[in-house]
Each structure stands twice: as C-alpha cells, then as structure tokens.
Amino acid sequence: MRAAVVTGPGQIAVSEVALPEPEPGQVRIRLEGCGVCASNLTPWAGPEWMQYPTEPGGLGHEGWGIIDALGANVEGLAIGERVAALSYKSYAEYDVADADKVVRLPDALAGHPFPGEPLGCAMNIFRRSEIEAGQAVAIVGIGFLGAILTRLASDAGARVIAISRRPFSLDLARRMGAAETIPMDDHYAIIERVKELTDGSFCDRVIEAVGKQWPLDLSAELTRERGKLIVAGYHQDGPRQVNMWLWNWRGLDVINAHERDSKIYVDGIREAIDAVASGRLDPGPLYSHVYPLDRLDEALDATRDKPDGFVKALVTFS
Incomplete structure (x- = not known):
C-alpha cells in the first residue's frame, strides 16, 4: 500500500509499504479518505519532542472506508461494510482498528465522506x-x-x-x-x-x-x-x-471537553452518524479542500495557513 511518512518538519514522503494485518479483535479498512486535524500542526512544525520519521500513515486519525479483512474473534462486522473508525495511521491506503472502535455507516451516507473522529x-x-x-x-x-x-x-x-x-x-x-x-x-x-x-x-x-x-x-x-x-x-x-x-x-x-474514553468517543460517532443521516446536520459544505495523498503536505499547510474559504481539508484515496 501507499502511505505517507513525515520525514522532518514540513516534509513528507509517500512510500510503498507492507499492508497491515489485523490482529485478533481488529479489522483492516481500505480507506476512502482521512480528515486533516489541526492537532497535526504542532508535529508538522517540528517541536523538540517530535521524532522523525513517523510511522507509515502516522498522525492520520480521521479515516473512513470499507472493511477488507477481519482478525480472529471479530463479530458483528463483515468484509465489504463501509465504516468510520478510531484508528491512528490513516494517512495511508489501509489502516487497522479495534473492532469496538469501528462504526458501520448507513446506506444514506453512501458516497459521502465521513471523518468520524472530529x-x-x-x-x-x-x-x-x-x-x-x-x-x-x-x-x-x-x-x-x-x-x-x-x-x-x-x-x-x-x-x-x-x-x-x-x-x-x-x-x-x-x-x-x-x-x-x-x-x-x-x-x-x-x-x-x-x-x-x-x-x-x-x-x-x-x-x-x-x-x-x-x-x-x-x-x-x-x-x-x-x-x-x-x-x-x-x-x-x-x-x-x-x-x-x-x-x-x-x-x-x-x-x-476532549474525550479520552474510547467508548464515549464511539458513542459520539454514532450520534454524528444519526444526525447526518437524518439531515439534521450537514457537514458537507465544511469539507472545503480535498487533496490526494501525495499532496498531504499542501493539506497540512492549508490547515495551518487557512487560505480564504478554508474550513477543513480531506485527503482522499482513489
């Protein structure tokens, strides 16, 4: 798979790396996209505590996509289901997530980006x-x-x-x-x-x-x-x-108000799915900038610099 690696302050490389394999209790997701979070900006700037290079896909944590592999002992999820997930190496074409941190997306959201974490x-x-x-x-x-x-x-x-x-x-x-x-x-x-x-x-x-x-x-x-x-x-x-x-x-x-209990975080994702699927909330117009993976550096710079009209950047995978 292709994955982005932050090699230094303000620098990325996109490399071919091995597919991650789901461990027991995990699923692998073929990602459609990942939101770009402002929390990435301090690591992107190069603070003293930051270590480079990052792990492949590292910093990306707003992914959504389709389950393509199941680890042992996973129940209630199936290959081919479209999901949002709490996972942490999603600036890549695939990522793995614990099954209890994966939420199925309904048909009403088909074709729509869904960065579940934010x-x-x-x-x-x-x-x-x-x-x-x-x-x-x-x-x-x-x-x-x-x-x-x-x-x-x-x-x-x-x-x-x-x-x-x-x-x-x-x-x-x-x-x-x-x-x-x-x-x-x-x-x-x-x-x-x-x-x-x-x-x-x-x-x-x-x-x-x-x-x-x-x-x-x-x-x-x-x-x-x-x-x-x-x-x-x-x-x-x-x-x-x-x-x-x-x-x-x-x-x-x-x-x-930053939640650290993953169960409550997942409950919030479920609430967001219900709100968007019902039409009560429409985040679509807020996804103002979309980039391919090899332009992740531009997405991070735009998140930092906020050009006119910028709200949120997404990185998508074809």
Missing part, C-alpha cells in the same frame, strides 16, 4: 456543554468544530454569539445559525460587545475552540457568574496560564 468529537463537546434553549452561548473560533457547534447550539434554541478572526468564518457562522458575530481582533471591544448583547450578564456557556492562550483568556471573560467555560481547543504548544481570580470570583465550571 464529528464524534463535536457531538461529545456539545453534550458536555449542556446547552439548552434560551441560553446565550459564545463560540470563540469558527473552524470546522466551531461551525458544527454553532449549528448544534442554534438548533437547540440557544442564542449563539460567534467570535472569529476571519470574515469568511463569521459569514460561515451566520449560515450555521449564529445570531450575532464579532470579529476577534480587540480583546476589550469584544468583551464590551458581548456585555452589551447580554444586558451585562455575559454568556451562560462559552466554548473556546482555538487552542491558544488569548482565546482562552477571552473566553473566561465572556462567561457569566456560575456559567460554564468549555475548553474545546486543542492546547498542545506549551503550558497555559489562567486568571484564577476571575474563575474563582465568578464561580465558573470549567470543562475540558
């Missing part, structure tokens, strides 16, 4: 946020995750205030149901605008979906007394400082 992540973050009708909800950072959360929150009856850097992202937030949009440029102007929009009380829920220090600081400032601050951004480029005086004074509930 969609399941969005559903789990939404559930942990406990968003209800009538709440004021600020979402800081409108990329793929922020856009989906905007749709889910607005459909739940919340009044969504979307805050993001790019004009394109603010337009996208409005299309996804945001009631208000604010450019993410001036820290204190944003605070004053949200204060004005909420009659001085700030937001019941604030979801930080950027993964940087300033948006985290800003998000705390926008959360009302006894509100919930939900950390959905992936903070991996170093330690963070928090304004504990503010968190304490307002009595904030702070939720790190």
Whole structure:
C-alpha cells in the first residue's frame, strides 16, 4: 500500500509499504479518505519532542472506508461494510482498528465522506456543554468544530454569539445559525460587545475552540457568574496560564471537553452518524479542500495557513 511518512518538519514522503494485518479483535479498512486535524500542526512544525520519521500513515486519525479483512474473534462486522473508525495511521491506503472502535455507516451516507473522529468529537463537546434553549452561548473560533457547534447550539434554541478572526468564518457562522458575530481582533471591544448583547450578564456557556492562550483568556471573560467555560481547543504548544481570580470570583465550571474514553468517543460517532443521516446536520459544505495523498503536505499547510474559504481539508484515496 501507499502511505505517507513525515520525514522532518514540513516534509513528507509517500512510500510503498507492507499492508497491515489485523490482529485478533481488529479489522483492516481500505480507506476512502482521512480528515486533516489541526492537532497535526504542532508535529508538522517540528517541536523538540517530535521524532522523525513517523510511522507509515502516522498522525492520520480521521479515516473512513470499507472493511477488507477481519482478525480472529471479530463479530458483528463483515468484509465489504463501509465504516468510520478510531484508528491512528490513516494517512495511508489501509489502516487497522479495534473492532469496538469501528462504526458501520448507513446506506444514506453512501458516497459521502465521513471523518468520524472530529464529528464524534463535536457531538461529545456539545453534550458536555449542556446547552439548552434560551441560553446565550459564545463560540470563540469558527473552524470546522466551531461551525458544527454553532449549528448544534442554534438548533437547540440557544442564542449563539460567534467570535472569529476571519470574515469568511463569521459569514460561515451566520449560515450555521449564529445570531450575532464579532470579529476577534480587540480583546476589550469584544468583551464590551458581548456585555452589551447580554444586558451585562455575559454568556451562560462559552466554548473556546482555538487552542491558544488569548482565546482562552477571552473566553473566561465572556462567561457569566456560575456559567460554564468549555475548553474545546486543542492546547498542545506549551503550558497555559489562567486568571484564577476571575474563575474563582465568578464561580465558573470549567470543562475540558476532549474525550479520552474510547467508548464515549464511539458513542459520539454514532450520534454524528444519526444526525447526518437524518439531515439534521450537514457537514458537507465544511469539507472545503480535498487533496490526494501525495499532496498531504499542501493539506497540512492549508490547515495551518487557512487560505480564504478554508474550513477543513480531506485527503482522499482513489
């Protein structure tokens, strides 16, 4: 099979390597594609802790495709079924996954890309946020995750205030149901605008979906007394400082919404499948850029640089 290997900071090679064989309790998937996750960007940049070359297919964890081999003792799945999976070497034409981390895709999704991991992540973050009708909800950072959360929150009856850097992202937030949009440029102007929009009380829920220090600081400032601050951004480029005086004074509930229990992660993927198959959620327009495997470097660069119109990149395999 062909698999991508990150050979150094900002460098890839696509090589022919042996097919992976499923162990007992695993399946092998002939991948149709894999989403490109922003969590790849720090390894792509070359931090001191990163080791090169990566394993073939390494960093890819948003794959979907068709089961083509079963390991021993696998029940409830069959060769030829189309699935999404939690697997971790999916920048390749094939990957293996534990059978209990594989979810069958219904016929209603035939022909549609389905990066299950980020969609399941969005559903789990939404559930942990406990968003209800009538709440004021600020979402800081409108990329793929922020856009989906905007749709889910607005459909739940919340009044969504979307805050993001790019004009394109603010337009996208409005299309996804945001009631208000604010450019993410001036820290204190944003605070004053949200204060004005909420009659001085700030937001019941604030979801930080950027993964940087300033948006985290800003998000705390926008959360009302006894509100919930939900950390959905992936903070991996170093330690963070928090304004504990503010968190304490307002009595904030702070939720790190990244799920680490694989069973709950898979439950989120199932929820996402139901939402997309039923038409309640349409992520299709958010897959803005599609690349073949040998242009994975371009996909990663676009994820980092966010050219105009960029939301999410997919790598697909013919």
